[in-house]
Amino acid sequence: AQSVAQPEDQVNVAEGNPLTVKCTYSVSGNPYLFWYVQYPNRGLQFLLKYITGDNLVKGSYGFEAEFNKSQTSFHLKKPSALVSDSALYFCAVRDTGANNLFFGTGTRLTVIP
Amino acid sequence: DAGVTQSPTHLIKTRGQQVTLRCSPKSGHDTVSWYQQALGQGPQFIFQYYEEEERQRGNFPDRFSGHQFPNYSSELNVNALLLGDSALYLCASSLRRGRNTIYFGEGSWLTVV
Numbered sequence: 460a461q462s463v464a465q466p467e468d469q470v471n472v473a474e475g476n477p478l479t480v481k482c483t484y485s486v487s488g489n490p491y492l493f494w495y496v497q498y499p500n501r502g503l504q505f506l507l508k509y510i511t512g513d514n515l516v517k518g519s520y521g522f523e524a525e526f527n528k529s530q531t532s533f534h535l536k537k538p539s540a541l542v543s544d545s546a547l548y549f550c551a552v553r554d555t556g557a558n559n560l561f562f563g564t565g566t567r568l569t570v571i572p
Numbered sequence: 573d574a575g576v577t578q579s580p581t582h583l584i585k586t587r588g589q590q591v592t593l594r595c596s597p598k599s600g601h602d603t604v605s606w607y608q609q610a611l612g613q614g615p616q617f618i619f620q621y622y623e624e625e626e627r628q629r630g631n632f633p634d635r636f637s638g639h640q641f642p643n644y645s646s647e648l649n650v651n652a653l654l655l656g657d658s659a660l661y662l663c664a665s666s667l668r669r670g671r672n673t674i675y676f677g678e679g680s681w682l683t684v685v
Contacts, residue, residue, distance in 0.1 A: 491671060502576075502662055503615070503676040510671045549614055553674075557628055558666060559605055560674060562614035 461486045461552045465563035472540045473571050480535040480566045482550030491553035492533040493560065494524055496546045503549065509533060520544070540570045574599060576665050576677035584683045585653050593648040593680045597665030603627075604646040605674070606638060607662040615662055621646055622668050653684045 462485045472478045484490055491510055495503040507518025514526045524535045535548060547567050551560040577596045585591050597604050603622045607615035617630035621640035635651045644665075650657055660681055666674040 493674070495676070500681075502578075502678040505673055505675060508673060551614075554628075557620075558603060558668065558672075558674070559617040559620055559628055559630070560607075560615075560664075561617070564614050 461554055461561045463550050463552050463561055463563040465548075465550055465566045467566050468564070469567050469569070471569045471571060474542055475539050478537050478540040478544070478568065478570070480548050480550075480568060482533045482535065482563060483531050484533060484550070484552045485531065486552055490526075490531075490533075492524075492526065493551045493553070494518065494522070494533075494535050495549045495551065497549065497565075498546045506535070506548075540568075542570045542572050544568060545570045576663055576675050578661075578663050578677040578680050580680055581678070582681045582683075584685060587653055587655060587684055589653050589684075590649065590651045591653060591682060593650075593661050593663075593682070594645065595648070595663030595665075595677060596645045597663075598675050601665035601667055601675075602644055603666050603668045604640055604644065605664045605666075606646070606648045607664060607676075608632070609660040609662060609679070611659070618648070650682075655684050658682060658684045 464483045493508045494506040509516045509526045517523045550563045605620040606618040609615040620628040624640045637649045640646045660679045662679045663677045664674045666672045
């Protein structure tokens with residue numbers, strides 16, 4: 460069975476500092492991993508995905524994520540945080556052999572001016 | 573290129589009533605999935621439609637049903653509404669084949685009173 464864990468409910472970071480939002484996963488086969496962002500009262504916006512290939516995946520709005528197979532992690536990162544990055548971030552894993560996603564519980568990122 | 577569109581944006585229903593939510597997938601996509609996001613939680617997979625048939629289903633009761641039309645648009649129906657059905661309902665679209673990105677709409681906010 461697939462599952463995703465986001466160990467931090469809340470992450471606070473100062474504007475201009477690097478940010479990391481953590482995600483660990485459990486899958487029975489090859490992992491297909493995704494990050495989505497949700498702004499208040501909005502739907503989910505796709506940021507990036509890992510399917511195969513390079514462990515460092517680059518996505519939208521300057522975000523990137525590092526896939527680590529040995530640690531079963533897929534942490535979201537950004538070198539310099541913006542106040543506008545403040546939102547709810549979800550890590551998700553795609554069900555093996557299917558096309559639906561299992562989501563983590565989300566991490567609320569607050570970037571402090 | 574229109575993304576995933578959903579209607580209505582907000583609605584309020586009374587316990588025991590029935591509701592229908594609608595979704596048009598992103599242009600070129602043939603697969604539609606529905607997710608329920610309760611307040612403070614990550615999205616939970618309800619079911620997926622492809623070629624006008626339900627292909628996968630999450631852990632939701634039969635009160636939740638759906639339909640996909642020949643133009644790939646979809647409806648989510650919920651019967652005998654309960655207070656606990658209050659949530660953001662998200663529609664997602666993708667291509668059935670390949671390692672494709674799943675895109676989400678803005679969602680429909682359902683409040684059951």
